[in-house]
Amino acid sequence: xxxxxxxxxxxxxxxxxxxxxTEAWRRTCEKMREAxxxxxxxxxxxxxxxxxxVEDAFGAARQLFDLPTETKxxxxxxxxxxxxxxxxxxxxxxxxxxIEDVDQPEAALRFTNLMWPEGNQSFCKVINRFGQExxxxxxxxQRMILESYGLEALVRSHIDESHCIMRLMNYEAxxxxxxxxxxxxxxCNHTDKNWLTVLCQQGVEGLQVESKQRGDWAHVPFIPSTxxxxxxxxxxxxxNGRLHSPTHRVMVFDKERFSIGLFSTPKDGAIIKVPEQxxxxxxxxLFNPFNFSDFLYYFSTxxxxxxxxxxxxxxxxxD
Numbered sequence: 001x002x003x004x005x006x007x008x009x010x011x012x013x014x015x016x017x018x019x020x021x022t023e024a025w026r027r028t029c030e031k032m033r034e035a036x037x038x039x040x041x042x043x044x045x046x047x048x049x050x051x052x053x054v055e056d057a058f059g060a061a062r063q064l065f066d067l068p069t070e071t072k073x074x075x076x077x078x079x080x081x082x083x084x085x086x087x088x089x090x091x092x093x094x095x096x097x098x099i100e101d102v103d104q105p106e107a108a109l110r111f112t113n114l115m116w117p118e119g120n121q122s123f124c125k126v127i128n129r130f131g132q133e134x135x136x137x138x139x140x141x142q143r144m145i146l147e148s149y150g151l152e153a154l155v156r157s158h159i160d161e162s163h164c165i166m167r168l169m170n171y172e173a174x175x176x177x178x179x180x181x182x183x184x185x186x187x188c189n190h191t192d193k194n195w196l197t198v199l200c201q202q203g204v205e206g207l208q209v210e211s212k213q214r215g216d217w218a219h220v221p222f223i224p225s226t227x228x229x230x231x232x233x234x235x236x237x238x239x240n241g242r243l244h245s246p247t248h249r250v251m252v253f254d255k256e257r258f259s260i261g262l263f264s265t266p267k268d269g270a271i272i273k274v275p276e277q278x279x280x281x282x283x284x285x286l287f288n289p290f291n292f293s294d295f296l297y298y299f300s301t302x303x304x305x306x307x308x309x310x311x312x313x314x315x316x317x318x319d
Contacts, residue, residue, distance in 0.1 A: 008218040009209070010035040011226065014140075015046030025144075032141065033148035033243075040231040040244035041209045041220070047137050047227065050129070054225075057130040058202045060123045061258050064097065065170045067115060072097060074114050079268075080300035081193075082165055093172040093186050093252055102131030102166040102262075127166070134227075134262035135164050138198045141229055142264065145243070151275060161270045162195060164262055171206065171250060171257040186250035186257065191309070192232035193296055194265040199228040204257040210247040217249075233311040234266055234295075237287040240278040245311070266292035272315075290315040 012035065017028035035042035064072070069087070075097045077083035086095035101107040108128035112120050139162075143155045174184035186206060201207065207220040207228065220228055236245035250257070266272060273289040299310045 008039070009220050009228075010039070010042040011223070012042055012044050013046045014044055020147075029144040029148035032144050036145060036231050036243045038244070039209065039212065039218070040236070040246035041218075041248070042229050043220070043223065043226045044137070044141070044229060045223070045226045049133055049225070053126070053130055053133065054200060054202075056126045057200070057260060058258055060126045060130075061168045061170070061260060063120075063123060064115065064168055065095065065258075071115060075111070080296050081167070086170075091185070091187060093174060093184060094169070094250075095172075096167050096169045099127065099131070099166045099168075101163055102127060103135045103164055104128075130260070131164065131166050131262065134166070134198050134200070134260075135264070137227065138164070138196055138229075138262055138264040141198070142196055142235075145235075149239070149242075149278065151277060154275060161267055162264050163267050164264055165194075167261045167263065169259045169261065171252045171259075173254050173256050174252045183251040183253050186252040189247050189249045191245045191247055191311075192230055192263065193234060193299060193310075194232040194263045195235045195238075196232055196264045197228075197230040197261050198264075199230065199259055199261045201228065202258045204253075204255045206250045206252050206257050207259075208249050208251060210249075212244055212246070214247075232263075233309075234272055234292060237290075237311050237315060238272050238274060240274040240283055241286040242278065242283070268293050285317050287311070287315045288317050 010031070012028060012031050014028065017024040019025055032042065073084050075084040077098065082098040082100055084097050099107065099111045105128050108124050108131065112124035116123070139159050142158065146152065146155050146158060171186040174182065201222045203222055205219065205222050208217040209220060210217055230248065231243045231245050233245045236243045270292045271289050272292055274285060274287055279285050295311065295314050298314050
């Protein structure tokens with residue numbers, strides 16, 4: 001399989017388009033929609049993140065992953081992908097912890113006290129603030145995508161039907177001999193199941209996104225002060241297949257890798273339904289309405305072949 005150049009991942013500058021209704025805003029909305037439809041992944045720059053917050057967040061992540069494994073395993077959840085994951089035979093180099101509703105101070109405090117019963121005020125404050133910022137950015141991006149389709153009236157209800165999960169992720173180095181010639185799979189091929197993912201990397205690359213035509217992998221570069229945006233299956237289905245939910249993976253080399261992702265996700269029990277404005281003579285209905293929680297349970301408990309798309313199998317319209 002081929003590997004495309006770094007420039008194949010669009011980079012969209014938000015710094016001159018933060019005023020809704022302006023020509024710069026409209027052009028940026030169109031760029032997001034085009035990138036979401038073509039590749040399902042793009043990068044954004046120019047978001048006004050508080051100084052030092054990204055560095056503080058990764059410092060907090062290192063504190064977390066330095067804890068004993070038995071401590072990290074306290075992070076349990078009956079919901080898929082909301083607790084501790086990793087160190088399995090399939091993904092032995094990967095370890096991850098999820099924090100639901102991290103933008104809410106009480107949720108951040110509950111997680112902090114679970115990991116540090118004696119308390120860790122610095123960790124709690126940083127992770128809560130970083131979650132709020134990433135959620136704000138994710139909501140902004142979703143607003144701009146919806147507006148690009150002329151669906152401004154649906155923005156508020158779309159955001160109200162959402163919540164967030166932060167995942168702090170760590171990838172152990174694949175080799176200790178200094179060789180970069182033998183990468184290992186850090187995280188297997190997958191699509192995200194949520195609305196939208198905003199991912200923050202720290203220095204070490206490894207994320208790869210497969211082209212819409214399949215077989216060609218684009219390496220996502222690390223560029224300071226940028227964030228990676230990935231369309232999820234739920235937003236793809238909601239858009240009636242206009243947006244693309246890309247298959248992606250993480251390859252690791254001889255350096256440890258950290259990343260932090262904010263997953264904007266439909267609330268428990270939310271029904272995802274294609275807006276009638278996105279169904280017309282040129283765009284037949286591709287997805288039936290479905291319950292997000294049911295879809296997530298189906299995916300996590302049913303063996304879906306790599307050649308199949310879980311969302312198409314679960315909710316695809318066959319009329």
